[in-house]
Amino acid sequence: MQIAVLYGTETGNAEMLAEDIASHLSDHDASVTNLSDFDPAGFDAGTFYVVVTSTYGDGELPASAQPFAEAMEAAKPDLSGIRFAIFGMGDSEYPETFNYGGKRLEEILTGAGAERVGERVTHDASGSDMADDLALPWIDEILSTVDA
Amino acid sequence: MHQIAIIGAGPSGCFTAQALAKLLPEARIDIIDALPVPYGLIRYGVAPDHQGTKAVIRQFERLFERQGVGFFGDVRLGETVNLEALQGLYDAVVLATGLSADRRLGVKGDDLPGVLGSGVVTRALNDHPDANPVTISERVVIVGNGNVAVDLVRLLAKGAGEFHGSDLSEAAAVQCGDVRRIDVVGRSPSDAAKFDPVMIRELGRLEQAAIHVHGLSGEGKIVEALQHLEGHAPEGATCEIHFHFGWTPEEIEGATHVTAARFRQGDARMVLPCDTVLTAIGFEGDTPGADAEGFIAPGLYATGWLKRGPRGTIPENRADAQGVAARIAADLATVTPAKPGRDGLLALVPGAVHYEQWQRIDAAERAEAPEGRVRRKIPTIAQMRSIAQQTGES
Structure with a gap:
């Protein structure tokens, strides 16, 4: 199964995690793409998407995910048949907007007909866990339920 | 290579x-x-x-x-x-x-003892090895309308129990346990303040500080966030925070140490008695x-x-x-x-x-x-x- 890791980042933390997930999934030859470089017309039903995104500012999408959100809004593609897992990164110092980025991106994708697989998990930058320690078992579990 | x-x-x-x-x-x-x-x-x-x-x-x-x-x-x-x-x-x-140098206010009295730049204070709060110990007294005026000013407000207004999970200096370098009143004064009107709304909202979780916002004008996310703060009054508050907008610093008063900060807005004057003035107006x-x-x-x-x-x-x-x-x-x-x-x-x-x-x-x-x-x-x-x-x- 082809796997594509897409990330939205502002400070680089989500980019680093996306790269780590891709190297962890090297058996699948996973690609890593910044959402700012990803065209919504490029979604492919034969690919499983792993989306990693932070939250920035006042609960907004991180800068690199914003062009993607705008392109989705403009193109309104039909994503039925597309499956994705989504991992958010947040900071519990800001509880009002904790992981709005992940929530928002999930809404954009499911709103276009894509199917979320597994739970949306959020890493807390103010917590003591490393993002990798949370994300790598999370994606292994999800992939074990996805058809090969 | x-x-x-x-x-x-x-x-x-x-x-x-x-x-x-x-x-x-x-x-x-x-x-x-x-x-x-x-x-x-x-x-x-x-x-x-x-x-x-x-x-x-x-x-x-x-x-x-x-x-x-x-x-x-x-x-x-x-x-x-x-x-x-x-x-x-x-x-x-x-x-x-x-x-790393704090930009100075550029008004009479800005070099009086008791006037401190945000960088000096931040380094002390963070145990920077080059930091000198600083003393912050009961009545503090913070000049500046950006996130550095908000950081200072929050760090001074928090009680000892509100630093869980931080790496705040253990008061080795900063004596600031007794701040009773903080006035935050900005030159620009509230809708031009440079605070991030999320930083302003964070102040709404302060457990020991009552907050008053004066002179709000205009609209936008920052103004909304400030409106939400107005009237924040946790039970048993030991500290008051007052926000003021549109006031230009005119003079820091005092003979041998700061006693007041004076501001003007058109023909109006505002004099805030204080023991400490913190400037958070940028670096140079x-x-x-x-x-x-x-x-x-x-x-x-x-x-x-x-x-x-x-x-x-x-x-x-x-x-x-x-x-x-x-x-x-x-x-x-x-x-x-x-x-x-x-x-x-x-x-x-x-x-x-x-x-x-x-x-x-x-x-x-x-x-x-x-x-x-x-x-x-x-x-x-x-x-x-x-x-x-x-x-x-x-």
Whole structure:
């Protein structure tokens, strides 16, 4: 199964995690793409998407995910048949907007007909866990339920 | 192999190294810092109760741990080593030393005892080894309308129990337990204030401070966030915070120490009696005159605040650092590598503190964290050196 890791980042933390997930999934030859470089017309039903995104500012999408959100809004593609897992990164110092980025991106994708697989998990930058320690078992579990 | 030296291990220096490592995986990159410890403003400027913001350090750790970037700490430019020597050793030298001097108010009395710049206070709150102890009294006026001002408000207004999970200095350097009233005064009207709304909302969770917002005007996210704050009054509040907008500083009053701060708005005057004035109106210093891509002269570049002025948050400086790195990579494409780089620097500064030694300092700081804190920073350069020089598993 082809796997594509897409990330939205502002400070680089989500980019680093996306790269780590891709190297962890090297058996699948996973690609890593910044959402700012990803065209919504490029979604492919034969690919499983792993989306990693932070939250920035006042609960907004991180800068690199914003062009993607705008392109989705403009193109309104039909994503039925597309499956994705989504991992958010947040900071519990800001509880009002904790992981709005992940929530928002999930809404954009499911709103276009894509199917979320597994739970949306959020890493807390103010917590003591490393993002990798949370994300790598999370994606292994999800992939074990996805058809090969 | 190209050899690149970056001077300054703060966020801009580290983000520049990160971008260079991606663009030029064959190059050897060394980051030099005046302190024995890395990460600059992430460690010593980002507020100690914003550990989530400091998490970018995990990216930088990877540079040193997996990507072969070298750390040369305790190497002070102009003292331990000079720029000419570094340019002789490296194909490219990048200045990332930031801007650390507090901009002064520029009004009568701005040099009175009791007037402190935000940088001075922030370094003390963060146990910076060069920080002098500061005393902050009961009545404080903070001049400034940006996030640094909000950091100061929050850190002064929080009670001892509100620093769980932080690495706040244990009052070693800052005497500020008794702040009763904080007036935050900005020159611009409220809708032009430079606070991030999310930082303003965070004040709404203060457990011991009542908040009053005066003179709101206009609309927008910041004004809405400030409106929400108005009337915040936790039970048993021991501190009052007052926000004022549209007031220009006119004079700091006092004979031998601050006694009041005076402001004007048109013909109106506002006099705020106080014992401490904190200025949070930006930073300054000499800049080397780099162009938009960070180029100063062949082989010499600037990045971060030193290049672009003291503006912008971590992500903005990251994006900017990527631009500088792209310029350096393009320039180096025409340079034949022939310089000694790291080997030459190792010979020149045998006493430098390297990454493994920083890890020892880091481990010691974590091991000695007080209850409820994530670390206790080693407060002096001498102690840092001493831990760095320990050998073995001790």
